[in-house]
Amino acid sequence: MVKEKENSKFPPLVDGKSQYDLTSGKYLRVWQGPQHPGITGNMSLELTICGDEIIDCKTHVGYLHRGFEKLMERRKYIQCFPVVCRICVPEPDFNEYLFAACTEELAGIQIPERAEWIRTLNLEMARLTSFLMWIGGQAGSFGMGTIGQWTVTLRDYMLDLFEELTGGRIYHMYMLPGGVRADFPPGWINKLLDTLKTVEKTLDDVELAMMHNAVFKMRAKGLGIITPDMVDKYGITGPNARAAGVARDIRKDSPYLVYDKLDFEIVTGTKSDAYGRCEVRIKEMYQSIDLIRQIVEKMPKEGPFFTKLPNVLHWRIPAGHTYKRAECTRGEYGFYVQSDGSDKPRRTYVRGPSYTHAVALMEHLAIRTNIADTAGLMVSLHTYPPEIER
């Protein structure tokens, strides 16, 4: 924490907390949100400001609380699938995959090899789609709305592909226990490769227009610095940690699906500020494009994609508990599922990366930033509120 100078305009800090008197007239309390410019969803920041600088920040969630975990306690395993994908709007596939993987592990089901490849392809497409949405928010929060329009168009092209493959644009319900729901439609792979070319071309433009923009550099550099020693303290994962030089990527460290058969390196940065995190994410977008191409090339062209299951409406999963994790765009996404031997899960816990990033970390990083940069800081942490309150 910054050491206070004498006669500083900021109130004194005691145990890392500002000691201020709101009635003194020097400070103002403002609310940003629940329609917050810095996130996809609803969340509020209660900010106390001195001039235009933030001296205290409190995150308020609950605007999207739909009680998914409670809902799942009363639903059969197969009935949970339309519920889980709704936990994270821009990246629902990770919920589907993790819940399916936990169920398979507890029930002792082995899925066909081709299903694993298709799932990996789906997850990488979801990562790319989510990043395309994020970059729109990041550019928009620093006044570069045009870039957001380019990337949201690209996201729509990706959603077209999802629609053709799964029948749904946003929520796919494609990965079920036992494999995936359908094979590729005829000609779909070619459309995917064409779309990737378009995305790659526009990404070059985005990188040029955004990362070399003087205003963006001035505002994003040094904003919300995460140091490597904060990573474990605050449970920081994903690009937020990798930008600080912490080379941790679940796809590489504990490979799931077919990531051990793919060739890629962990992308790291040297400084985790808003600019550094942006650099890492853009590199990861190129990485996702490359991984999708590798998957298309290496995957078995024919074979089963679904294992026969018992009657899912009377399906009892043996008692036990497990935890599965995957690397989504924001960090570690995990599902803890406990079964008591009945046809409904006893407990499902969703570990969303935004849980730690948007609450404890945001409250820490917001101090001493300018109120105009709050939205930029928020997007640079890449958080989605629905996975905080589940």
Added chain:
Amino acid sequence: MTEFNELSRQFQISDLKEQRADLHFFHASKEHAVAVLTSLKEKYGYTHLVFFTVVDHLEKNEFHLTYMLHNYEKHHDMGVVVKIARENVQMESIHHLWPAAATYQQEIREMYGVEFPGSPGLYENFALEGWEDIPPMRRDFDTKEYSDKTYYPRPGRESHDPREYMKENLYPGEAETW
């Protein structure tokens, strides 16, 4: 497992279970749980608190507090389960080990009613506002009853049988010939 064998000499821990090669669970007593977590973090490299949650076993009158820790060097997960009775439930806070744990504890207090004395912001609202009923994630909380009590049934919109409606309103003259 080395960690478990060494810890079991000092602390009351039991029931080691291997779920996968990279995931183990064991039970720890309420009194020794925080000491076990501290040892796992400081001595055995389990530096990442993946999550902290509660599983309600109403029929046994128990809460199972589940701490999941991860070791980034061995890429191994350790789940520590602490069984505690459901009445007047209190547990030692772990916010001194991981500042992010305060958020988990704040949520658990709100959703399950488990108290963590000394945890920062414990009594502030997390997802709920002005909640006066029993904590909603407990299994004895009846969501259906709550919803019937809190919200009134709204009369649905007026609806018609399409065939009859068309007969009577749209084509009154032709209806007799149908």
